[in-house]
Amino acid sequence: MSLEPQEFMSKMVSRIGFTDDDRQVLQSTAGWGLEIAPAMADYFYEYLGRDAEMSAILNESEGRIHRLHETFVAWFHEMFTGMDNWGDAYAERRWRIGLIHVRIGIGPQHVVPAMAVVVHEAGKRAQIDDKNEQLREALAKICMVDLAFIEQAYIEVSSAAVLKETGWSEGLFRRLVKTGAGSM
Ligand code: HEM
Numbered sequence: 001m002s003l004e005p006q007e008f009m010s011k012m013v014s015r016i017g018f019t020d021d022d023r024q025v026l027q028s029t030a031g032w033g034l035e036i037a038p039a040m041a042d043y044f045y046e047y048l049g050r051d052a053e054m055s056a057i058l059n060e061s062e063g064r065i066h067r068l069h070e071t072f073v074a075w076f077h078e079m080f081t082g083m084d085n086w087g088d089a090y091a092e093r094r095w096r097i098g099l100i101h102v103r104i105g106i107g108p109q110h111v112v113p114a115m116a117v118v119v120h121e122a123g124k125r126a127q128i129d130d131k132n133e134q135l136r137e138a139l140a141k142i143c144m145v146d147l148a149f150i151e152q153a154y155i156e157v158s159s160a161a162v163l164k165e166t167g168w169s170e171g172l173f174r175r176l177v178k179t180g181a182g183s184m
Contacts, residue, residue, distance in 0.1 A: 003156045005149075009091035012145045018086075022138035026080045029135055033080035034073075036125050040118070041072040047117050054110060076118075079142045086142075094146055098153025108151055115147045 012018075026033070045065060048054040058065050075097070083090040101111065122143075123136045163173060 002160065003095065003152060005091035005095040006088050008149070008152065009086070009094070009145070012148045013086065016141050016144050016148075018138070018141045018145060021134070022141055023082060023086060025132075025134050025138045026142065027082060029131065030077065030080035032129065032131070034077045036122070036129075037073040037076040038069075040076055040121060040125070041069045043121050044072060044114070044118060045069065048114060057104060057106065075146075079139065079146065091149075094149040095153065097146075098150040099157065101150055102153050102157045107154060111147065111150050115143055119143050 045058065045068065048058060058068065078090070078093070083093065119140045122139050126136045126139070159173060162168070163170065168176075
């Protein structure tokens, strides 16, 4: 049950329909992406901070929120540049971001609404700045690719932990999950 980031990335790109045109439109507006990134970070952490649970995580250690502002700006900009044209480096980076969130204990219930906020707010800013519809669509798609990494990390890490602790086979584990879901 170990995820191969490049393979997962290709699968998501294909499922989400992230095209060469989407890549091009993002790369050609990377400057704008960087320009709005600090304000997007402010908006994002202000949103997360309104939730008591997430606020506690964000302010758990000294300097964390400051560091997060910087990493958010870099993350947001990377969605436009694609780092290595959305290749191996991009996939590895997204996988690492997923693992970091699992380690901190941030689950799908936190990440899904947070990404929705990014998509919605970035779309609004694109509209205000007279960017075309294709940019909004491309951005929404790459956000979904990134979201899939964080979500998948959660399930990969928890499944791997159960397998390691119990010595169960993957087949047995899947059967137990199915049975469990059936009895709920
Ligand atoms: C759209 C969803 C999210 C994105 C794109 C995102 C992005 C990131 C990035 C890029 C990092 C830095 C990873 C690194 O150090 O390499 C990070 C770390 C972190 N994120 Fe998120 N994040 C998201 C959701 C959340 C949520 C919902 C929380 C909940 C409070 C959260 C809390 C944190 C914390 C605590 C860290 C570690 C900070 C540290 O270095 O101490 N993130 N995130």
